[in-house]
Amino acid sequence: MAESTMSMTVTSGTAVEALLGSLEKLLRELVVHYENLTKLADERVEAIRAASTSRLSACIERENRIIQSVAEIEKRRLAVVGELADRLGGGATHGPQAGGRRSAKRAPEVKVSWIAERVAEPWRARLSALAQRLRELLSTVMQKNERSKVAAEMLGQHMEGLIRQVAARLNHAKTYGRGGKVETGARVVSAVDIRS
Known part of the structure; x- marks a missing residue:
């Protein structure tokens, strides 16, 4: 109960409220970006199935822009989460050791769910829901x-098979290469002079 009371008190501060608002905004931005990455992943598969290099290239370009945005948001999110962790008692150290000293060991990365457990409503519910949605989207994207x-x-294997078939047709000598497959050899030009 003491921890719950402390959380309520800690989250009532305007600095913590501002940090929680920033975290919520960043998580919402990440959700939008990962929803877009989910759609682009479908487009990428279709472009590969259609063997459309132009569609695939455009899709990859859009994905790269989103991933760069996600990286920037992640940097800001980590800073906000670190600041919140410090204010909620889970900052850079593991906590007091015997004698009241703090351990010099670095704490593992603090998760949004850890923060959500330590803040009052409505922040707890909103942050928990956003964290869950992000986990689902990350799983879907993966x-x-x-x-x-x-x-x-599969497309690469198909193309390799086509190249082997073409090479086999063009290989008049029908010789095998080092890989044990019929490979193209020197081009044989043959003709019959039917006029002489």
Whole structure:
């Protein structure tokens, strides 16, 4: 109960309220970016399936812009979370050791869920919901990226097979290369003079 009372008191400060507002705003921005990455992951798979280099290139360019924005937001989020962790008692150290001294060990990265557990409503519910939504979106993006990887590998294998077939047709000598596959050799030009 003492921790709950302390959380209520700590979150009533205007500095903490401002930090919580900043964190909520950053999390909402991340949710929007990851929703866009989810849509782009689908577009990327379709571009790969269609073997459309122009669509794939445009999709990758948009993804890169979003990822750069996410990286900038993450830097700001880490700063805000660190500041909140310090104010809520989970900052740079693990806490008091025997004798009241703080440990010099660095604490593990503080998660939004840790902060949400230590703040009053309505912040607790809002931050928890945003953290959960972000976890879901990250999982979805990772699954879709894996699908994209598989589609790209399949396309690569298909193209490799086509190249082997063309090479085999053009290889008049039908010789095998070092890899144990029929490879293109020197081009043989043959003709029959039917006029003489």
